[in-house]
Amino acid sequence: MKIWTVANQKGGVGKTTAVVTLAGWLQARGHRVLLVDLDPQASLTSYFSQDAEAASRSVYNLFDDRRTRAADLLLPTAGDGPALLAAVPALATLDRQLGSQKGQGLILRQALAPLAGQFDNVLLDCPPTLGILMINALAAADRVVVPTQTEHLALKGLERMTRTLEMVNRSRPHRLQHLIVPTMFDRRTRASNHALEELRSRYQGTELWSGVVPVDTRFREASEQGKSLSQLAPGSRGAEAFLRLLDDLLALDHNEADQRVVA
Template sequence: MVVWAVANQKGGVGKTTTTVALGSMLASRGERALMVDMDPHASLSGYVGVENGAHGSIYDLFGSSGSAPPASSLVHATAYERLSVLPASSAMITLDRQVGTRAGMGLVLSQALAGLAEDFDHVLIDCPPTLGVLMVNALAASDRLLVPTQTEALALAGLERMLRSLGMIERSRGRPLPRTIVPTMYDARTHASRACLEQLREKYGDAVSATVIPTDTQIREASAAGVPLASWSAARRGGLAYRQLLDELLAMRGQLMADAAA
């Protein structure tokens, strides 16, 4: 089972869109995909039509009100074949206060996903925009970090904060976490987008994906309709870009596996 976290300490950069797009495209290719909603705003859960924690959520894994249920009991099927979700709830916003100082709370999600390893091929984690127990759990459980970054100057500060936070997590993990910066909302017609993309590539080099996600109003239309991009044919430019991004990420995954076997 491969686990990717999708995170940035700035909102509105395309984290949820990226998670749902990649998850649905993996499912359309025959992989059993699980999307994990670690954001108390529950945008991902709402996107795929899962009510806000009504029948259990990530919150329950932390055992704040007693023993934690098995993660399998909290997984919901979506309307799309082979695509499931482990939903969020607004109660998750209280977790830092309730369990943030308790030992072992940074590995709750890792342990939960270990129990699902036979059920899913791929897991994508939609992270909150703040560093706390939820993001720590997501990064600790992941094999790769995806950082969607809007191609505008203000988004670069959020990227810097995210990478500083990643450094802290890596020191705690005792090993590096591969990362891929994904430029999003790119508009080649504007100087600001072009300059920002150039700056990203100059500063972060190969850590920036070759694929750029363009501005596409149909991405928003698909989100408003609650339909993943894999099933929204009108999003031609955005859909093609996310398919190319998935191909790129899977190629990286294959190379890592080949290097590990060598």
């Protein structure tokens, strides 16, 4: 079971869109997928028409009672969509409740471990703030995907995120790999092109994805219907960009697995 954490310390960069669209393509290839909403704003939960205000089963239960089984909290999504661990607003209280206690950063990793035989891929949708939820998501991750809007202010959020990843790596025996994904790219605008150039000058190699996710109004249509864009319009620019991203993520996972075998 591979766990990908989708995170950035700035909101509005396309994290939820990335989670949903990657999940749709994974399912199209026969993968068993679980989505975990860790954001108190519950955008991912709402995407699939779940009422975060009324949810009695959510990821919050894992933190509130360590004896809770994640398998008992799973919610279905429409049709044959991915399974969902929903968010509730009460997640916003966890830093106050648990922040000073030791060993709270591994709760999610330990809770997800028993699901290894049930799912092939888990995608975690993070809040845009550094706290116990993001720390848990990073501790559980096999890889971090960092969507970054191609505009100047988003690059500042990316700087904070990369510093956080460096901090996390100092406490891990093996380096947590990440991939920065330029999103909402509009080749018609000077600002978007300049931001992409800046990204490519600062980040190189396997840190930065070679492609871009373009602006595509079909993402909004997919959200309104509670579907992945890979279902609604698989030939659209946005869907095809995420398909290329998925191919590259799977290739990175495969190459790293081979390297571990050789080592």
